[in-house]
Every structure is written in C-alpha cells, then in structure tokens.
Amino acid sequence: MLEVRCFHNLLVGDWLSVWSDQAGRFSDFLAPVSRQILEEQILGNILFDPEGLLLAYLDGVPVGTIHAAFGPNADGSDFSRQIGILYAPIIRSDVPLDRSGVAAALIQAGETYFRRNGTHRWYAGGYSKASPFYTGLYGWTNPEGICDADRETLEVFCRLGYSRFGVSHRYRLRCAPWKSSLTPKIQQVDGRVLVTHFERVTEPSWWEANIYRNFDTEEWNVFPRNGFNDEPIAGAVLRWMSPTFSPYGEIERKDPRYILDYIAVNEAHLREGIASFLLTVVLAGLARHHSAFTLDTVIDARNGRLASFLQANRFQNIGSVTSFYKVVA
Numbered sequence: 001m002l003e004v005r006c007f008h009n010l011l012v013g014d015w016l017s018v019w020s021d022q023a024g025r026f027s028d029f030l031a032p033v034s035r036q037i038l039e040e041q042i043l044g045n046i047l048f049d050p051e052g053l054l055l056a057y058l059d060g061v062p063v064g065t066i067h068a069a070f071g072p073n074a075d076g077s078d079f080s081r082q083i084g085i086l087y088a089p090i091i092r093s094d095v096p097l098d099r100s101g102v103a104a105a106l107i108q109a110g111e112t113y114f115r116r117n118g119t120h121r122w123y124a125g126g127y128s129k130a131s132p133f134y135t136g137l138y139g140w141t142n143p144e145g146i147c148d149a150d151r152e153t154l155e156v157f158c159r160l161g162y163s164r165f166g167v168s169h170r171y172r173l174r175c176a177p178w179k180s181s182l183t184p185k186i187q188q189v190d191g192r193v194l195v196t197h198f199e200r201v202t203e204p205s206w207w208e209a210n211i212y213r214n215f216d217t218e219e220w221n222v223f224p225r226n227g228f229n230d231e232p233i234a235g236a237v238l239r240w241m242s243p244t245f246s247p248y249g250e251i252e253r254k255d256p257r258y259i260l261d262y263i264a265v266n267e268a269h270l271r272e273g274i275a276s277f278l279l280t281v282v283l284a285g286l287a288r289h290h291s292a293f294t295l296d297t298v299i300d301a302r303n304g305r306l307a308s309f310l311q312a313n314r315f316q317n318i319g320s321v322t323s324f325y326k327v328v329a
C-alpha cells in the first residue's frame, strides 16, 4: 500500500535513506546530506514546517520525498503564502512499483498542503533565489528546477497540468589544480583597473540572508584605475558551499565547492576581457587556499552571453533543470 506521511523527527532516518539512495546514483546532482546538514539547513530553518516535508511509504518502507514550502514576498522581507514551491522530488531507484505513481502521490500531497494554506500559485523546482532549504544540496547550486535526468518526474508534472516555466543550465569548472590561462587581452585589463575584495556580511534582503546563512560569501568589484570613486564596472559574488557551522563531521568535503552566484560587466565595457580577468582573480585567490576545487553555477538557458563566456573560460555544461508552474482557482 502506498501512503504519504508528513515529516516528524522520528522519520529523520527514513528521509536520509531516500536522499542517500539517490545521492549515490546522481552524485553529480545531489550532494550528500548528513544528519547535521539536514538539521542545520532544512529542519533548523525558521521557515521549516514539518507538514510540508512529505515522505512516501510503500508497505511501510520509505520510497520517496518532496518538500512543499512557500516562496518569498515581493521585497524579500518575509515568506508569502501566495507562492507555493515543490522542491526536491526524490524517489528511490528500487521502488518495485511505478515510480511515476509515487511521484504523483507526493506532488498531490504537496498540493493539498498548499490548498490548506490558501496558496494558489504553485511552482515546481523553485526559481531564482527562491530556495531556503536546498541551496548547495539539490543540483549543488541554487535549485532552479527539477533535474532533467529525472524524466519520469518531469512527465508527471506535465501530466498533472503544470506548464514549463524555465530551463536553467548547470555549469561546472573543476580545478585540480587550477591553471591560469592568461591571454594578452586579459593581461591588458590588469593595467587599467583596480579590484576590491571583501567578505559579505549582509545580503540585500532577509530572504537572501536566510538562504545563505550557513555559507560564507565573498564579493569582488572592478573599478577603472582613474575612477575608483565611481560605480564598479564589474562584479562577482562567490559562495563557499561547505557550511560554516560546526561540528560538520561525517561528510566534510575533501573537495572544496563554491557557487559562482553572480558575475556581470557594465554594458559599456563588454568584450574587453574584464569578466575573464575578474574570474582569473577569483580563481587565483581560491587556488592559494586549495590545490583542487570545484566551482558550479546555474544560469538561465536564455542567457547566451553568459553561456558563451563560461564555455570560453572552460566551464562545462553538466546538465539542466526545468521549472514548472500551475495556477489554480
């Protein structure tokens, strides 16, 4: 018999068994989650409501999970019951039954939770900066959709009346070790600009502060040498994805991971090599601390410029995610 239960603390082991089964299979997509990480990043978040974290059981055995939660309000100062998001649908690989049936039961249980809370706009997989729970865990970056390799679950969302909302690509740069590839164009930038670098301690909104509360954040800005008091002409933001809380314990990552959360150049200075220069500065900084590291980023599939830039800088496209939405009366 298939049944869906709401999370409670005695089900921690069940949730972990489902997650680790799939983390083993999709190691390039799902990060390992220990008890500490589950506790700190998901259960310990002020936005966590156990009624929204759902587990599917088949004849009493845990086989799947999905997390129904709320998105941010317009200015990011709070959550909004207007926006429901279904995160991280995960079904065990050894389900001796139609996996789609398990996914559908979990999605429908999430919808019931939203209906109970008066939520009529439902997203699946999240969207930009909407995930307080799974940053660095689902897709290793900011979750912005459902893993495209999980075709069955994508099909279930379509079958249940969800429309495609967006596609994002995941890019990865593996440095083991990092080797600089300075071109004359990048070197020329060095003589024209100044770079500031600082650890970020505040975020633009409470929502973002909540998402990134467990991760150190660094920011770089580029200024023209003759205009240091002006606005920066480029900037980058990096998140260090090994949570800073302790004890971190059992899955301390030997391979340090970062998210390139943001990189942009002022329109008046495009194609001058500035972003490549900035990335070189960032990577050289990381290489001083780590002999090997991984930098992930997720970008909107329509952002061709950024995709070309990442490819030119040796990032590899490692997969994509699709987000969905459904509006109900």
Ligand SMILES: CC(C)(COP(=O)(O)OP(=O)(O)OC[C@H]1O[C@@H](n2cnc3c(N)ncnc32)[C@H](O)[C@@H]1OP(=O)(O)O)[C@@H](O)C(=O)NCCC(=O)NCCS
Residues within 6 Å of the ligand: 185, 261, 262, 263, 264, 265, 266, 269, 270, 271, 272, 273, 274, 275, 276, 277, 303, 304, 305, 306, 307, 308, 309, 310, 312, 313
């Ligand atoms: C992507 C972006 C950062 C690139 O900055 P940039 O300083 O112009 O990039 P660079 O000059 O270092 O380009 C390096 C290489 O990337 C590739 N590239 C960069 N922009 C490109 C474009 N528009 N089309 C094709 N290739 C491009 C090229 O191979 C280029 O080398 P080349 O100029 O010698 O041919 C910039 O276009 C930008 O800010 N876009 C908006 C980014 C954004 O949306 N950020 C917010 C979310 S993170």
